[in-house]
Structure formats: C-alpha cells, structure tokens
Amino acid sequence: MGYTLAEKLLASHTNDGKATAGDIVEANVDLLMVHEVLGSRILGVLEEMEFQKVWDPERIVVVNDHWAPASDINSAEIHRRNRNFVKDQGITHFCDVDCGISHHVLPEKGLIVPGEIVIGSDSHSTTYGAFNAFSTGLAATDSALILATGSCWFRVPESIKIEVTGEFQDMVMSKDLILKIISDLGPDGANYQSMEFHGDTIDTMKVGERMTICNMSVEAGAKCSPMTVNGHVNKWMETLAPSKKWKPTLPDNDAEYIDSRTYDIKNEPLGPMVAIPDNPTNGKAVREVSGVPIDQAFIGSCTNGRIGDLEIAAKILKGKKIREGVRLIVTPASKHTWMMALERGLLKIFMDAGGIVTNSTCGACVGGHLGVLGAGEVCISSTNRNFKGRMGHQNSRIYLASPATVAASALKGAITDPRSV
Amino acid sequence: MTKELKPVTGRAWVFGNDVDTDQIIQGQYLTLLDYAEMAKHTFEIPRPVFTSKVKKNDIVIAGRNFGGGSSREEAPKVILQSGIRCVVAESFARIFYRNGFNVGLPLLIIPNVAKLVSDGETVTVDICEGTLSVRSSGDVLHGKSLPTRMLNLLKEGGAVAWYKQSVGKH
Incomplete structure (x- = not known):
C-alpha cells in the first residue's frame, strides 16, 4: 500500500x-x-x-x-x-x-x-x-x-x-x-x-x-x-x-484516502461564491445574496491580498467611483506587493475610486486596526473568517468573497456579482 | 510530579455546535498581557453573563467542533483561568484539542452530550474513566477514553511540566 x-x-x-x-x-x-x-x-x-x-x-x-x-x-x-x-x-x-x-x-x-x-x-x-x-x-x-x-x-x-x-x-x-x-x-x-x-x-x-x-x-x-x-x-x-536544494514529493498511486x-468546473461551471455570516463554510452562490447593502469592502489578508488579487480588483474599479457612504479598504499582503501595486498604478486606481490603501498588516482581518467594524455594520471581505466579532463589534456582519466580488460590491454599495459590472 | 486526576463535580454551562475561538475569547483582547484581565471576557459574545456567574469547578459542555478557528492558546487558558475544570464536547477542533492538554485543561469527547445535559445541571466528570454523570437523573454518559499521550500530559500538569520531566533531563 x-x-x-x-x-x-x-x-x-x-x-x-x-x-x-x-x-x-x-x-x-x-x-x-x-x-x-x-x-x-x-x-x-x-x-x-x-x-x-x-x-x-x-x-x-x-x-x-x-x-x-x-x-x-x-x-x-x-x-x-x-x-x-x-x-x-x-x-x-x-x-x-x-x-x-x-x-x-x-x-x-x-x-x-x-x-x-x-x-x-x-x-x-x-x-x-x-x-x-x-x-x-x-x-x-x-x-x-x-x-x-x-x-x-x-x-x-x-x-x-x-x-x-x-x-x-x-x-x-x-x-x-x-x-x-x-x-x-x-x-x-x-x-x-x-x-x-x-x-x-x-x-x-x-x-x-x-x-x-x-x-x-x-x-x-x-x-x-x-x-x-x-x-x-x-x-x-x-x-x-x-540557492535552496529540494526535490518534489509525490503521493503514491496506490495511496489510501x-x-x-x-470538482469538474468545466462541465459544472463554478460562479462567484459568498460565505454568509457567521462561518466561512456558509457558502452561497453570489446571486442568492446579491443586493445586501454593505458599509465596508475590504481587500487584503493572507488569503487574498496578493498582486493578482489587487490586479483583478483594480480592473473592476478602474475609472469608476465606489458608492458614496461605502468604505473600500485595500491592504496589500506585503511591502513587496505594495511596491508592485504602486509601480503598476493599482494604488492610484484604488485611491481615485474613493478607496483607502493601508500599509501591509493583518489589521482589519483580526479586528485589530485599520478597518475595524462598528455595531451593526456589514462588511464584504476577501479575508478568511466571518465569525461573529472577528473584525470588530459582535453585532457586525461579515460576508466573505473573492477580491473581484468585493470590488464589484464596493461600486454598487451592495453585494454584487463581479460579472455584472 | 504526576498529578492524580480526581473526578470533578460542578454546574454545566451548555453551548451549541461550532463555538469558534472568537466566541471563547475575541481577537480584540489578545494583546492583553495578563491572563486574569483577559479572562474577564471569556465567552463574552455567546454568554455575556458567563464571567459574572461562573464558579470554580464548573464544567463547559458543547456540541460539535468546539474551539475551531484561530490557533490562539488564549482560548483554553481563559477557560481554565475562569475556574472551569474541564470541557466535554461532541468533538473538538484540532488545534484547540492540542492546546487544551498543553495548558492542562482536560477535554473529553462524549457523543450527543450537548443534547443530554441541560444548562445549569450539576454533573460529575471522571476524566480517567471517560464518563459524565448527571446528578438529578443518575444517568451516566460514556465517552472515548483519552489517548495515553493526552492522559500523560494531564498527569504531568501540562506540556511545560512534561518537557521539564522528559526532554529537559537530557
């Protein structure tokens, strides 16, 4: 075996x-x-x-x-x-x-x-x-x-x-x-x-x-x-x-699972997903929750704060303005990511759209700083956890989604399918 | 010094399924450097009265997947600090399970326990036997016996004491 x-x-x-x-x-x-x-x-x-x-x-x-x-x-x-x-x-x-x-x-x-x-x-x-x-x-x-x-x-x-x-x-x-x-x-x-x-x-x-x-x-x-x-x-x-020396490790063909x-996403196409409060495993197709009004849209974290994530968000936000009254916070995953985003003009796109770009930190995702939620606020977030109180007040609500869905939602002020903007 | 693990009798605080680490101790309190200070916020979201009503030797009972989410060891620490002597659940999240024994908090798995014990009831838990008895009805619930490694960790008084006994000697 x-x-x-x-x-x-x-x-x-x-x-x-x-x-x-x-x-x-x-x-x-x-x-x-x-x-x-x-x-x-x-x-x-x-x-x-x-x-x-x-x-x-x-x-x-x-x-x-x-x-x-x-x-x-x-x-x-x-x-x-x-x-x-x-x-x-x-x-x-x-x-x-x-x-x-x-x-x-x-x-x-x-x-x-x-x-x-x-x-x-x-x-x-x-x-x-x-x-x-x-x-x-x-x-x-x-x-x-x-x-x-x-x-x-x-x-x-x-x-x-x-x-x-x-x-x-x-x-x-x-x-x-x-x-x-x-x-x-x-x-x-x-x-x-x-x-x-x-x-x-x-x-x-x-x-x-x-x-x-x-x-x-x-x-x-x-x-x-x-x-x-x-x-x-x-x-x-x-x-x-x-300089690192390494060899790839493969499982055996007769490994026991x-x-x-x-998941055959060619024959059963996968659409954008949103995890509703208060657990990341509460995933729904975006159409089931589209229209839920948001106060904050957050793009960042160890889950989705990388350059590819910022690029797709910038593609959606370029030349547009986020909905008035909504906060868009972008936290690149590292200083290196931040600098790449700067050189590629992405940070300007976020700022021009009405967003805020922070330094790189776990900050908002752990309810620490730079994007903490107040009582009753709703956030759509590219992070990993939407437990009650995870990003701030215990009565705030977090919807988890991809950076594309977060960016599209920031534009509309409500949860939005990124294919529709 | 190995400790004797005597049965514990106390009141049950019954919780549901998937009590994640933010429900045990919220992220905003993790920078508090003193555990006694932090423990004032234990179960603040799901049971706001917990810290004012909890008594020494009380027991936490929960459904499936207790302690999921963050790796924070503060979670079993504040439970212990509150006076809770053990947690009995239908299942535990992986890191929480490890952390509990590391800090000397006994964790017992008993199927359906959250459905069979009512909040506030007096129960007796025997960690070595893997049983929970309900005083009012006399019912005895049987759980999984603890893996030897975990039992030994508890008998030594947690992972640090275990380290000093075994690894530290060499």
Missing part, C-alpha cells in the same frame, strides 16, 4: 522514516514562524521551561504582522519584546512591522521549500501547502517546545483527495473554489485531516491562487493541505530561492 503526500512529507522527517495515518510520530521541523504570539505568550512559556537558547537561529522566522505598526501600547510592547528576542537569540530571519503578512512574506523571501515541514504559531500556516510542504498551525506552548527542541509530535493525518478539473470562468477566482469546497465539507468536515489537492486546475494554477486555497482549508478543520509542485512553483523557487471528491 502506498502513501499520501502528508504521510510522505512527515515520514521524511522522522528518525525511522515512517509515518502512516493514525500514527503519532516525532518529526524534525525545518522552519518555525512565530508572530506577535512570541511576545505575548511564548516568552512566558519559555521562561517556565527555563529555556536558554533556540535550537537553530537560522530556522526561525519572527514576524510582527498582526498589529503592524503597533495599534496600541500593548502591541507596541509585544513588538518590542520580539525585537529583543531576535537580538538576544541571534535570529536570522526577522520581519518587522514594515514587511507584511507572514504567510505571504515567508514564501516571498524564499523561505518555504518543497518537501519541508513548516510550523507557524498561526492557524493559517496551512498556506504553505501550495509549495508541496507539510505545514500547519500550532499555538504558544507547542511553538515554545519547537523553539527549544526543533521537533514536535504529530498525529499523522488521514487524507481527503480533492481533484479539480477545468478552467475558471471570467471573474471567478480560486477563492470561489475554496469557499465552495469548504462549504461542501462543513466546518469540521476535514478536522484532523489533510486536504490533498490534485487535478489540472491545481496543476496550472498560479502560486498566489494556490495559496488562497491552502490558506482556507483550515476553515474546514484541515491540519494541512499539500499540493504537488507545478510549473509556477518551480519558477517561483528558481526566482526567489535559487479516506474520502475523495471531484
């Missing part, structure tokens, strides 16, 4: 080279990303552990991204602690408040390598599956243990094979696809499991679009969501990580 991607990626990091679904294994971690949780929680755990030195200062990335730049005195203190830790421990990779959102910045810096195990102190660390890595999110205590030891225990997940074939229609994005998939699975449909993606749609998909899919697999409870390497990933690695699902 063969092995799945998750099994193979984990097995290559255990001492005996074995990992079968259901086993508990101890695996060596290649890279650990920690963000503000370092300063707020992990340092306290490390102190309790009587910790001295990190296991490998070159395999740790510290990022100040959630409240960047500091939104209040507490976040400023957390950032200060992180900077001191980086200095004291001689951490090689530090992304301070000017860099951007971890899940975009790490790949952009060439730190995500196919075949590796990447752990982040953030649930959206599943994003790196787009690079054929085993990646998952853990919290403060597990991160502290990895910081000290470089290894971690994992229950090897069972895998769900998801095969997608066909091309996207105009104005339909990978966000629509993942909203559809997780809505079919439900909020715990992939709990403890690996969502392994295949099919020609995934094989030809650009890196950023793949990252959106892997990013949101966690909303169905997935532990990880590895993909195989495609041409775009190859090119990304050649350009951004030319606990479930398999197919």
